[in-house]
Amino acid sequence: MFPFLQKYCSYKSSYLVFREALFIICGICALCCMLVVPCIAAAKFDPMKARGPRIEKLCMVNISNPDSQVLAAENGDLDIVSDITRPSDIDILSHDPKLSISLARAFHAFFMLLNTKTEPWKDKTVRQAAAQSIDRNNIVRTIFSGYCEPINSWLPPISPWALPESTKNIYDRAAARAKLRSRGYTWNVSGMLVAPNGKLMPKMKLLTPLARVAPTTAELAEQIADSLRAVGFPVEVEPMDFSAMIAKIDRKEYSLAVMAWGMGRNPDSLYSFYHSSMSFAGGYNMTGISDKKLDAALTRLRFAKNRREAKIASIESQRLLEDLMPSVPIYSRFSVAAVSKRWKNIIRTDKMTADNIWTIMMAEPKDGKKKTMNMILADEPRNLNPFVASSAYSWQVLGMIYEGMVDTNPITLQDMPGIAESWNVSTEGKGRAAHTVLRFRIKPGLKWNDGSALNAQDIAATILFIKKNKIPRFFDSVKNIKAVTAWGDSKIVVTMAGTSYWYLDNVGGLPCMPERIIKKIKDWQNWNPIDKNGKTGPSGFVGTGPFMFEEYKPGEYVMMKRNPYYRRLSGIKR
Amino acid sequence: MRRSWLLRRIVSSLIVLAVVLVLNFILFRIMPGDAVSTIIDPNFSPEAKARLRQLYGLDKPILQQFFIYIKQMLTFRFGLSFLSRRPVWDELISRLPSTMVLMSSSMILSAVLGIWLGIRAALNRGKFTERLVLRAGAVTSSFPSFFIQLVLLMLFARTFKIFPLRGSLSVPPPSGVIEVVADYVWHMALPVLSLTVMGFGGWALYVRNLMVRALGEDYVLMAKARGLSEHDVVYGHAFRTILPPILTILLMSVPGLVSGAVITESVFSLHGVGTFLLEAVSGNDYPSAGAAFYLLALITVTCNLLADIVYGVVDPRVRIEGHNE
Numbered sequence: 001m002f003p004f005l006q007k008y009c010s011y012k013s014s015y016l017v018f019r020e021a022l023f024i025i026c027g028i029c030a031l032c033c034m035l036v037v038p039c040i041a042a043a044k045f046d047p048m049k050a051r052g053p054r055i056e057k058l059c060m061v062n063i064s065n066p067d068s069q070v071l072a073a074e075n076g077d078l079d080i081v082s083d084i085t086r087p088s089d090i091d092i093l094s095h096d097p098k099l100s101i102s103l104a105r106a107f108h109a110f111f112m113l114l115n116t117k118t119e120p121w122k123d124k125t126v127r128q129a130a131a132q133s134i135d136r137n138n139i140v141r142t143i144f145s146g147y148c149e150p151i152n153s154w155l156p157p158i159s160p161w162a163l164p165e166s167t168k169n170i171y172d173r174a175a176a177r178a179k180l181r182s183r184g185y186t187w188n189v190s191g192m193l194v195a196p197n198g199k200l201m202p203k204m205k206l207l208t209p210l211a212r213v214a215p216t217t218a219e220l221a222e223q224i225a226d227s228l229r230a231v232g233f234p235v236e237v238e239p240m241d242f243s244a245m246i247a248k249i250d251r252k253e254y255s256l257a258v259m260a261w262g263m264g265r266n267p268d269s270l271y272s273f274y275h276s277s278m279s280f281a282g283g284y285n286m287t288g289i290s291d292k293k294l295d296a297a298l299t300r301l302r303f304a305k306n307r308r309e310a311k312i313a314s315i316e317s318q319r320l321l322e323d324l325m326p327s328v329p330i331y332s333r334f335s336v337a338a339v340s341k342r343w344k345n346i347i348r349t350d351k352m353t354a355d356n357i358w359t360i361m362m363a364e365p366k367d368g369k370k371k372t373m374n375m376i377l378a379d380e381p382r383n384l385n386p387f388v389a390s391s392a393y394s395w396q397v398l399g400m401i402y403e404g405m406v407d408t409n410p411i412t413l414q415d416m417p418g419i420a421e422s423w424n425v426s427t428e429g430k431g432r433a434a435h436t437v438l439r440f441r442i443k444p445g446l447k448w449n450d451g452s453a454l455n456a457q458d459i460a461a462t463i464l465f466i467k468k469n470k471i472p473r474f475f476d477s478v479k480n481i482k483a484v485t486a487w488g489d490s491k492i493v494v495t496m497a498g499t500s501y502w503y504l505d506n507v508g509g510l511p512c513m514p515e516r517i518i519k520k521i522k523d524w525q526n527w528n529p530i531d532k533n534g535k536t537g538p539s540g541f542v543g544t545g546p547f548m549f550e551e552y553k554p555g556e557y558v559m560m561k562r563n564p565y566y567r568r569l570s571g572i573k574r
Numbered sequence: 575m576r577r578s579w580l581l582r583r584i585v586s587s588l589i590v591l592a593v594v595l596v597l598n599f600i601l602f603r604i605m606p607g608d609a610v611s612t613i614i615d616p617n618f619s620p621e622a623k624a625r626l627r628q629l630y631g632l633d634k635p636i637l638q639q640f641f642i643y644i645k646q647m648l649t650f651r652f653g654l655s656f657l658s659r660r661p662v663w664d665e666l667i668s669r670l671p672s673t674m675v676l677m678s679s680s681m682i683l684s685a686v687l688g689i690w691l692g693i694r695a696a697l698n699r700g701k702f703t704e705r706l707v708l709r710a711g712a713v714t715s716s717f718p719s720f721f722i723q724l725v726l727l728m729l730f731a732r733t734f735k736i737f738p739l740r741g742s743l744s745v746p747p748p749s750g751v752i753e754v755v756a757d758y759v760w761h762m763a764l765p766v767l768s769l770t771v772m773g774f775g776g777w778a779l780y781v782r783n784l785m786v787r788a789l790g791e792d793y794v795l796m797a798k799a800r801g802l803s804e805h806d807v808v809y810g811h812a813f814r815t816i817l818p819p820i821l822t823i824l825l826m827s828v829p830g831l832v833s834g835a836v837i838t839e840s841v842f843s844l845h846g847v848g849t850f851l852l853e854a855v856s857g858n859d860y861p862s863a864g865a866a867f868y869l870l871a872l873i874t875v876t877c878n879l880l881a882d883i884v885y886g887v888v889d890p891r892v893r894i895e896g897h898n899e
Contacts, residue, residue, distance in 0.1 A: 075739060241606070472629065475625055479621065
């Protein structure tokens with residue numbers, strides 16, 4: 001009987017191993033499909049030739065609770081659900097036959113900050129050892145069920161500027177111990193680190209937001225602390241209110257902290273986070289890192305004259321960060337969205353989930369009947385004044401109405417024409433007098449959504465208005481502008497102080513509106529483009545985007561309709 | 575009721591309000607950080623943050639900020655919200671109707687249901703009715719609200735599709751006044767039902783205990799001996815004596831009508847004061863949080879005063895305050 005049982009057990013265990021292997025292979029295949037299929041689809045899609053919007057109305061439905069969002073998607077009340085973060089929700093929605101799930105890399109990145117002004121983090125070898133102690137793969141598997149990727153880069157892997165080995169696994173506990181040993185660290189009988197001076201390392205706190213506010217981050221902090229303790233760092237997690245945590249980090253009164261932020265597509269944000277000039281109370285250099293070589297590379301990056309210079313400086317900065325390790329990159333989250341299968345022409349790429357403006361422009365109902373698309377608005381927009389609106393939800397609405405001169409190509413993430421059909425960036429003057437001149441040519445025949453003609457004077461007026469009023473949201477984009485001149489109806493010349501390759505994106509991305517609207521705005525802070533009934537008038541939302549504002553019911557929805565004068569509308573049946 | 579007593583109560587209420595006003599200002603300012611410090615965006619430089627602080631008035635001396643705040647509170651001109659840059663008053667007014675409808679209707683329903691069930695339980699001591707009321711009350715009031723609400727949503731909005739999933743109006747809303755009202759009632763039914771289910775248990779248990787004690791009193795025995803009907807004995811004698819504590823609880827619940835229910839608003843995607851308050855506090859939105867807490871304090875103090883006066887109306891022993899001494 002026993003040999004039979006042994007055989008059965010061995011058969012059973014091989015069966016289990018086989019089953020697990022099958023699950024893993026299936027999982028990898030599913031992830032590959034989610035990432036590769038969009039690449040094939042993207043190859044067919046040319047954003048320059050995209051025509052739309054094909055829907056008549058776009059309704060942004062306000063549902064803030066994630067459980068209710070999932071129920072609404074399952075019920076068919078929503079056509080697009082964005083930013084699905086909980087693995088359980090992704091699983092539920094991916095099994096729904098009425099929905100199609102798309103997944104793409106995102107600009108989100110999560111870091112462990114090390115206070116380089118305090119012991120033991122002053123020593124870069126110790127920082128490197130800490131980075132090698134953290135098992136990122138395990139974190140990704142256990143907390144996120146694989147719906148994010150471990151990173152070893154200060155720019156998220158989606159960024160065209162990230163190093164090719166941005167997802168390389170550097171976890172190596174033995175190497176971490178060897179590094180510590182090389183710096184004179186030893187271990188006591190209980191496995192805790194003893195500093196080179198013979199004293200037991202004092203306890204260190206890892207600051208994290210409260211589990212009530214950020215449950216995943218709190219759980220992640222526990223796992224990081226476990227990893228560090230396994231190498232001998234006496235780390236304890238200290239959950240606290242987010243404002244209190246930021247205040248401590250600002251004052252550099254911390255040892256370790258965990259934090260996530262969304263990075264832009266350009267790498268010059270590295271300057272803000274790691275240049276020594278930004279290390280002051282309230283500055284973004286939260287780790288306090290100060291290194292002459294790094295400062296020089298970051299300065300070259302921020303003030304690069306062209307893309308080539310920027311690329312070289314970006315690579316150099318990232319290599320230096322890899323060596324200096326002021327913060328430890330942990331993971332970058334995938335962006336996940338679900339779209340109802342009732343719609344066709346859904347656009348998704350490996351860099352963009354299906355909940356994008358191109359899908360909204362191109363989508364058509366499969367049965368030809370449904371004319372209104374319902375999209376999730378995960379929080380109240382609160383303020384729809386483009387000069388003060390700061391939340392992503394406000395800009396989800398405003399982004400449909402206003403456009404900039406330069407747009408972003410969803411496939412390459414490079415600049416592509418927006419209101420401007422072409423532009424030229426040149427550096428003029430020499431030495432200290434060197435400055436950047438941006439020349440934009442506006443597309444001829446463009447109209448605002450009220451039917452009036454758009455000209456270069458409108459754009460110039462918008463830029464000057466933002467500059468004159470020092471509007472905080474756009475302050476950094478316009479603070480170096482020396483002069484703005486409109487030449488005729490279609491040419492704008494913007495002269496900037498100093499030189500920087502990023503000036504183009506800063507100025508080209510500003511939302512544009514007609515001069516006559518700008519002139520009527522007496523108090524930009526209190527300007528409300530919506531009247532008391534939730535509608536807009538001739539002095540309200542006038543832009544060039546694919547949609548026009550129709551109605552806003554606070555807490556309920558924002559209704560938008562197709563802009564009949566939109567530049568990509570030609571050739572669409574109305 | 576003496577005039578001097580009323581005057582004393584009003585003065586003490588005003589002192590409480592003044593203390594709340596000062597604490598409102600101090601507590602929010604001693605919390606770490608401010609509305610600007612939590613912005614971590616590399617495209618938002620420290621200079622841009624400084625400009626924002628200037629616009630919010632946070633660069634002014636603290637004493638000057640205090641006087642501006644006091645003026646705003648006393649004139650009911652609460653200024654602009656830091657987070658939305660809209661007038662705080664407009665923000666509150668746009669949220670109040672939904673919160674008041676939700677909270678008042680659920681409070682009335684749960685109180686009426688709970689009081690009635692509590693009386694039934696007290697009259698049926700040791701019987702199935704009492705056990706059912708006690709257990710149902712204990713179970714419904716001990717479950718977390720989000721759990722009950724999500725179960726109700728799953729059942730009545732997802733599986734049976736009787737009620738809508740979210741909001742207080744259909745998208746797009748129907749035309750015509752009657753249709754809009756009907757649509758509103760249909761949308762609010764599930765949130766109100768959920769709060770009623772969670773709220774009646776507390777009332778039932780409380781009233782049952784009070785009623786059991788009252789029914790054992792001599793005057794109830796006397797009333798029965800006089801041959802009065804059970805209805806008269808229960809509602810005319812026993813219930814009358816337990817009315818003051820019930821009224822106190824009812825009046826003390828009134829501030830809750832305005833402060834809203836954060837979780838309920840979130841689960842049912844309602845545009846209410848609860849979420850607004852939470853965001854104001856967590857986002858260091860001083861004007862919004864200050865105004866909301868000031869109004870809540872004002873309502874609480876007023877209700878307290880009202881409760882004292884109503885006590886005298888329903889209970890003759892309280893009315894001759896001063897003489898009893």
